[in-house]
Amino acid sequence: MxxxxxxxxxxxxxxxxxxxxxxxxxxxxxxxxxxxxxxxxxxxxxxxxxxxxxxxxxxxxxxxxxxxxxxxxxxxxxxxxxxxxxxxxxxxxxxxxxxxxxxxxxxxxxxxxxxxxxxxxxxxxxxxxxxxxxxxxxxxxxxxxxxxxxxxxxxxxxxxxxxxxxxxxxxxxxxxxxxxxxxxxxxxxxxxxxxxxxxxxxxxxxxxxxxxxxxxxxxxxxxxxxxxxxxxxxxxLLYIIPRNFVNNFRKKSLKKFIREDVLESDGSNRTKAFSVALGVFIGFSPFWGFHTLLVISLSVLFKLNKVLAFVASNVSLPPFIPFIIAAALYLGAPFIQGESNILNQELNFELVKNNLLQYIIGSAILASSMSVISGIATFIFLSKVNPENH
CATH class of the missing domain: 3.90.550.10 (Spore Coat Polysaccharide Biosynthesis Protein SpsA; Chain A)
Incomplete structure (x- = not known):
């Protein structure tokens, strides 16, 4: 010019x-x-x-x-x-x-x-x-x-x-x-x-x-x-990333979201599987209120897929929380001496408070096992539908 x-x-x-x-x-x-x-x-x-x-x-x-x-x-x-x-x-x-x-x-x-x-x-x-x-x-x-x-x-x-x-x-x-x-x-x-x-x-x-x-x-x-x-x-971590994710999801059909944000997103199938595994682990962990902060921070630290990890962490949506707590208490029961049967007790936060060690041990078992299962399942699924990214 x-x-x-x-x-x-x-x-x-x-x-x-x-x-x-x-x-x-x-x-x-x-x-x-x-x-x-x-x-x-x-x-x-x-x-x-x-x-x-x-x-x-x-x-x-x-x-x-x-x-x-x-x-x-x-x-x-x-x-x-x-x-x-x-x-x-x-x-x-x-x-x-x-x-x-x-x-x-x-x-x-x-x-x-x-x-x-x-x-x-x-x-x-x-x-x-x-x-x-x-x-x-x-x-x-x-x-x-x-x-x-x-x-x-x-x-x-x-x-x-x-x-x-x-x-x-x-x-x-x-x-x-x-x-x-x-x-x-x-x-x-x-x-x-x-x-x-x-x-x-x-x-x-x-x-x-x-x-x-x-x-x-x-x-x-x-x-x-x-x-x-x-x-x-x-x-x-607490607002912008969740907001953008929700907005992007709303603009796409489920099929398009899976194709573009899951199958065609950055990273190998192994990286995506680890991303899902991380999200599930955090989602089942007892860090209520900090799940988004943790999953995004760790995804950035380990260079994983932030979208997949965030989606997977939402296994702890409010309707599922009572079941997650009950499963954690049940899995932690064998490691605690004394009366630890929670099946005949009312499930509330007072129960968690009184059985905190049992809940923490059970959460660790639940988060680890579900993380491994979801990671392996994700890798097998992606290898079938998207084999070129092995």
Missing amino acids: TFSEIQNAIFQNKIGVLIPTYNNEKTLNRVIDGVLEYTDRIIIVNDGSTDSTADILNEYPHITVINLAENKGKGNGLKIGFRKAIELGYDYAITIDSDGQHYPDDIPVFVKALLDEGQEVLLIGNRNMSQEGIPKKSSFGNRFSNFWFWFETGIKLEDTQSGYRLYPLHKIPKKYFTPKFEFEIEIIVRTAWRHVPVKNVPVKVLYDPAERVSHFRPFRDFTRISILNTILVTIT
Whole structure:
């Protein structure tokens, strides 16, 4: 695309550029001037800067400037900027950091990628983190973030921490939990949960220690990010994965579900059989309330089929629970001294409480035996109907 075509595409697709800034007087002019070569649809959020930022921004009366009285964090600045962008009628916002690490001449990369997608998408700049001069802590933090983003969304990206992004303003959440650096993780995860594609596009990056001012506080901000990821993982395991599974199941006939999600899903027949065996083992185990969390976590850890394991774990649906408890108590009876006959007693949680060791031993026997039986049966079945995946 030519220079004029890029400018026209920015105008036609209602794209604005959002620049959050805090005490970046050394690089702010260069960033703004670079963006102005493509568009004057710029929103700058001055997040309580105490250097000469306010004086620099006075040199640009034709762009939108929001001055905040005190510094409240990058996430807060972005949220305010998004609201202003929507108010001004923009459909997309390209965010670029003001510390000079991003090159404004990569704006066309985002515009072209958006046009090629032909749909609303969230794009994240993919920096070359292996190049000389990249701090090791940044490379590690990016790998750490990439892993948890994949775990929480199922999407594999090479860079999830770059602040150089294109956001579809009408698809991102309206309310958020976090105000600082961790906001940029929260927004991409929760946008992906809304089934909006999240993809990387290649961008250049410059780390100049003489100019760059980083406001990232390693211990405090890493702790906040870790707490956020703990919350997001919990939501993923307890709500997002079950929700997606139910939604996918509803969209398909039983025959289609078995063909696409069971027979043609990733993994060999042996892997699928182990997945079912794991799900059944967890489903019959006494970890009530934690079955989904356990089965998904272990499926990820052992690289098994999460869908099959989750389905199999539902052997413990509420109507079956009394039978599972009774079977566990019965199987555990021979290992307990004294009176342990439960056939003549009322089956309730008081009975389980009074015979807890008997129940735990019986649950272990029941879960193990049913796991082995279901795994072998699944493998034999799949070998018959899908022999090419031995």
